[in-house]
Amino acid sequence: MNFRCDVRPGDEQHVRRMVASSGFFRLDEIPVAVELVEEALRKGAASGYSFVFAEEEGRPLGYACFGLIPCTLSSFDLYWIVVEQECRGRGIGRDLMMRVEEAVRESGGRRVYIETSTRDQYAPTRHFYERCGYAKVAELPDFYADGDGKAVFCRQLD
Amino acid sequence: MNFRCDVRPGDEQHVRRMVASSGFFRLDEIPVAVELVEEALRKGAASGYSFVFAEEEGRPLGYACFGLIPCTLSSFDLYWIVVEQECRGRGIGRDLMMRVEEAVRESGGRRVYIETSTRDQYAPTRHFYERCGYAKVAELPDFYADGDGKAVFCRQLD
Numbered sequence: 001m002n003f004r005c006d007v008r009p010g011d012e013q014h015v016r017r018m019v020a021s022s023g024f025f026r027l028d029e030i031p032v033a034v035e036l037v038e039e040a041l042r043k044g045a046a047s048g049y050s051f052v053f054a055e056e057e058g059r060p061l062g063y064a065c066f067g068l069i070p071c072t073l074s075s076f077d078l079y080w081i082v083v084e085q086e087c088r089g090r091g092i093g094r095d096l097m098m099r100v101e102e103a104v105r106e107s108g109g110r111r112v113y114i115e116t117s118t119r120d121q122y123a124p125t126r127h128f129y130e131r132c133g134y135a136k137v138a139e140l141p142d143f144y145a146d147g148d149g150k151a152v153f154c155r156q157l158d
Numbered sequence: 159m160n161f162r163c164d165v166r167p168g169d170e171q172h173v174r175r176m177v178a179s180s181g182f183f184r185l186d187e188i189p190v191a192v193e194l195v196e197e198a199l200r201k202g203a204a205s206g207y208s209f210v211f212a213e214e215e216g217r218p219l220g221y222a223c224f225g226l227i228p229c230t231l232s233s234f235d236l237y238w239i240v241v242e243q244e245c246r247g248r249g250i251g252r253d254l255m256m257r258v259e260e261a262v263r264e265s266g267g268r269r270v271y272i273e274t275s276t277r278d279q280y281a282p283t284r285h286f287y288e289r290c291g292y293a294k295v296a297e298l299p300d301f302y303a304d305g306d307g308k309a310v311f312c313r314q315l316d
Contacts, residue, residue, distance in 0.1 A: 029229050071187050073303040138296035138310065145231040152296065
């Protein structure tokens, strides 16, 4: 497994494939994920989006996208963390998370926020965040849609 | 007092002046407000940012910027609501808020979220939101900076 932090032309397609294959996102969420890659390719660091890709034999199997939250001094948002369906259970998500936190620390970040759905389908996702040291700090009912609330997780970095 | 919803070239300067004059924002927040105007001028409705301007004799004295939150079906964010310092106390903020909520309802929106600081300086802001029917639904300590948390307000529209 190889990890890289640069975004390359062609990553739009890899991200589309990974997000679609994960089984955890709605169809209308896929272009939102791809858009962040396009913006990073266009603007570089000025986009505010940083990436970590996990690759095997040159093929990305998972990725994370994160960045400093605008108007905050040291709070980062983990916008996306995705592992291809058939590669789950190998610790790739955990590795991605550790690399994100390292990069956040190096940029002077003090805490990482993650937003996710309160739906039953996302219970494994929420447990994953808790195992990674994140605590739920807020819950907004019906945020995404009726019966689909938003949970906000946070980890304070030392 | 006249209200308009279209964004016009030159509004970048008006927004810069209003945000700076309000006394409620840090210097580094001003370009963030201006950027949303530029994006709306460039992309139109596709920017995801809608505006209401309150004008007197063609001069904007306050404005609001809002939009559907990406990846949600009917949740809107009120990104900015600003009234020039010397025009406060005339009910302009309340008028802007009502027009925002009307526009959100017309777009099928069901709730409006507002994020603001937990600092003492913003107590009048938080009271204004509460008087407008908003309830605090979350609080994230140290979100913006040490000792400067984020409060999330929400109003459910009928």
